Amino acid sequence: MQLSHDYAEHLPQLVRLSQGEEQPDPHLLFLNEPLALELGFDPGWLRSPAGLDLLLGHDTAHAMAYSGFQFGQFNSYMGDGRALLLGEARVGDDFLDLHAKGTGLTPFSRPGSDGRATLSSILREYLVSEAMHALGVPTTRGLAVISTGRKIQRGHVRPAGVGVRVAASHLRVGTFHYAQLGDGTNQLQALADYAISRHYPAAIKSENPYKEFFRLVVESQMRTVAKWQRLGFIHGVMNTDNTTISGQTIDYGPCAFMESYDLATVFSSIDNGGRYAYGNQPHI
Known part of the structure; x- marks a missing residue:
């Protein structure tokens, strides 16, 4: 099937055309076949060299631009520094994003970055996001885990990987x-x-569509965080570049499920003040 590039076509000023780097020895370690079928893909084709090229961002792809309040400090110029929007799959009346992480440098990569990711972090995001989905929490989904055959330095030398996730956007x-x-x-x-x-078409009929849009975004995020609290889930980095308009949970970095009840529990090595502690998540 052909992916569309609806977001890039509608808002070209918010993306940069980019491409995933060539990988020395890429192998598809895991493919979420039920999700692939839901998206309209033939799992056999996704396992082929052409399918692997798509998942690695070797076809038309875009790095997305955004800013963010990171631990309360505003960073105006950010974006996908190690990830690419591969395009959108149409499922019924909806678009679903395919987004690859760990694909190499982009126009938004920070100085000194290699744009890559460890295979262990990719596997972790896949496992946690699929667990959250099974637990009924709005979340991105894991579609594929790819070993690149590359070694990268992250404290120790570790194997690198690329993860492909699916989101409402x-x-x-x-x-x-x-x-x-x-x-x-x-x-x-x-x-x-x-x-x-794309997300809240009913708002168009309201007296003030933008005010209604804001209300619906707030409600969707409240419902999601309430489900986190019920499960003892700690996101770890609720910066505004890691919070979606759809209300889906995104960017599983230093996250964890709390093992014993403590409102002050944090799960980020740099969250010294407890800004994103379990007990602060509803407020944030």
């Missing part, structure tokens, strides 16, 4: 920060119109 709160800093109201309104059409 990768529109973040930080995407709106970025649009607001662009050409003013026009870019921000275009993004809001796109987000409403």
Whole structure:
């Protein structure tokens, strides 16, 4: 099947055309076949060299732009520094993003970054996101885990990997920060119109669609965080570049399920003040 590039076509100022790096010895370690079928893919084709090229970002792909409040400090120019939006699959009336992480450098990569990811972190995100899905929490899904055959330095030398995830979209709160800093109201309104059409079309009929959009985003995020609290799940880095407009859980970095009840529990080595502690998640 052919992926569309609906987001890039509607909002070209919020993406940069990019491509995944060539990998020395790529192997598809795991494919979520039920999810692949749901997206309209032939699992056998995804396992082929052409399918692997798609998953590694060797076809048309884009790095997404966004800003973010990171532990309360605003970073105006961010974006996908080691990930690519591969495109969208149409499922019924909806678009679903395919997004690959660990694909190499992009126009948004930070100085000194290699744009890669450890295979262990990719496996971790796959396992936790699929567990959250099974537990009824709105979340990105894991589609594929790929070993690249490359070794990278992360404290120790470790094997590198690429993970492909699926989401209702990768529109973040930080995407709106970025649009607001662009050409003013026009870019921000275009993004809001796109987000409403894709995620909350019922808001179009309200007296004030943008106010209704805001209310619906808040409600969706509240429902998600309430489910985190019920499960004792700690996201670890609830920066605005890691929070979605759809309300889906995204970016499983230093996350964990709390083993004993303690409101002050944190799970990020740099969260010294407990900003994103378990007990603070609803407030944040």
